[in-house]
Amino acid sequence: METGTAAQDGAAREPVWTGLPPGLLKMRRLLLVVWLGLLAVALGVPLGLFVGTGWAAFALLPLALMAWGWVLLGRNWRSWKYAERADDLLITRGVLWHHETIVPYGRMQLVEVTSGPVERHFGLASVQLHTAAAATDATIPGLVPAEAERLRDRLTELGEARSAGL
Numbered sequence: 259m260e261t262g263t264a265a266q267d268g269a270a271r272e273p274v275w276t277g278l279p280p281g282l283l284k285m286r287r288l289l290l291v292v293w294l295g296l297l298a299v300a301l302g303v304p305l306g307l308f309v310g311t312g313w314a315a316f317a318l319l320p321l322a323l324m325a326w327g328w329v330l331l332g333r334n335w336r337s338w339k340y341a342e343r344a345d346d347l348l349i350t351r352g353v354l355w356h357h358e359t360i361v362p363y364g365r366m367q368l369v370e371v372t373s374g375p376v377e378r379h380f381g382l383a384s385v386q387l388h389t390a391a392a393a394t395d396a397t398i399p400g401l402v403p404a405e406a407e408r409l410r411d412r413l414t415e416l417g418e419a420r421s422a423g424l
Contacts, residue, residue, distance in 0.1 A: 275340070276340055277339050281402070282400025298318075301320065333353045334352075337352055339351075347387070361387050366387055367417075368387075369388070369410045370385070370388070371385055384399045385397065385409050
């Protein structure tokens with residue numbers, strides 16, 4: 259009879275996934291509301307004033323898109339995860355089309371932390387990984403800046419250690 263070590267070994271190899279912080283979802287939803295809200299007003303007011311109040315109902319289309327986008331953004335946000343393993347970094351994303359990217363530490367050439375003005379306002383940053391093959395470049399969006407810097411430093415350290423053995 260087995261003692262369960264095989265099951266424990268399998269559990270030990272399972273990656274520990276880290277999701278994205280809720281600040282990214284908040285930022286994306288706010289941008290959705292702002293842009294589609296402005297579109298609804300820009301569509302509804304002129305139609306209501308110049309064509310007729312019945313035509314102003316077309317302003318409800320951007321509001322319907324807003325409700326649909328709200329749900330889709332939540333599903334997309336929940337699908338993004340990353341895991342640091344012994345030899346590589348896993349990034350998974352996507353609801354309808356699932357993408358899983360595996361970036362070996364030894365193949366990393368550059369790890370960047372970027373933060374645009376909107377991201378900075380929400381206290382977020384993105385980590386971009388560059389490798390020799392452009393097809394394997396990967397991004398982890400919407401991290402807290404301290405986590406982005408920690409991840410950059412760790413990935414750079416692991417990349418240097420792995421590439422030194424080549």
